[in-house]
Amino acid sequence: MTVQARQMPPSRQDIQQAATVEETRARMAARLAGIVPEFEVELKADLAFRINQLKRERGAVILGHNYMEPALFHSVPDYVGDSLELSRISTQTEAKIIVFCGVQFMGETAKVLNPEKTVLIPAEKAGCSLAEGVTVEDVKRLKAMYPGAPVVSYVNTYASVNAESDYCCTSGNCTAVVRHLLEKGCDRIIFIPDEYLAHNTANELGVAYVTAPEGDADTNAGVAPGKPTVIGWRARCEVHELYKVEDVENVRKQYPDVVILAHPECSPEVIAKVDYAGSTKGMIDYVKNISAPRYLLLTECSMADNLAAEFPEREMVRACSLRCKHMNLITLQDTLNAMEKMQYKVELSQDIIERAKLPIDRMLAIR
């Protein structure tokens, strides 16, 4: 009996190298079968073809975050990844123009790392509830409340806040960054702005956690002398905070063999119930490296679609359709406009670039 080899769907590179719109459409349809309806591929293939043409003409590179919608994610980025990977890649590319299909803070990080390059984000108003949740004044007040405590800012903050920080980190290396500070003897570490990520990181490292009190409350509340403590802030991701313990329990009841993965921006109660917690790249690698029949991802829901297109034989349980309203603003049409009109340029003052660089460089150095 002869075994029929499974036909591999076209890769992202195959789609980008298509010579005509028709070829682009056929390759996108094959890659996105069962994920994106054919009429949508029909509409979007023309945009993808024009973006890929312009990208070559301009010598630009496109970076795509893992939360991009499937038609965009699988057709135009030269590199895809999580915040940490894409920041690293931005420092390695020769291209003079970086089009970052991601939200504002990601574009700002790329600009700090590449001040001489043109960094474009396709959607001008693509923010993030975490980045909006902490200000420079908040950081200054925290520093005054806990003198000498280093400030670690999650990279989901604006460059102006990074500039006030000692270290940046992503969900991919937050544990390593905080461990590094503990090993240096720091017993109070300010970790902003995500309350849940800070708490989950403290839990993982087995150290105490307290959320900084509001106003002029007693700054020592919950911080025992000599006991290593992570001091968090009150911002949350408006997507990940929606996942509840009951969601995990209900899905496990329905699918006892399901592997559940979550982003550490989910609450500590949810994280305690899942099989794996990690950055978007961490979750993708986990799915790649095991072979369970079904997976549930507690994160922005485009990612499950993007993984399903890559691993058609694995079942992604679609228990929700939670999209980040900021990531959702970034479309193929916006990306084409960005390339045609060279918009929206990420602009930062020289002072912010200079002061934000050290904490961001430290983030890239710690794995």
Ligand code: 13P
């Ligand atoms: P990652 O760095 O894990 O890709 O996460 C970015 C993000 O915005 C999560 O909500």
Ligand code: SF4
């Ligand atoms: Fe920000 Fe949450 Fe959207 Fe990520 S998913 S960009 S943390 S609002």
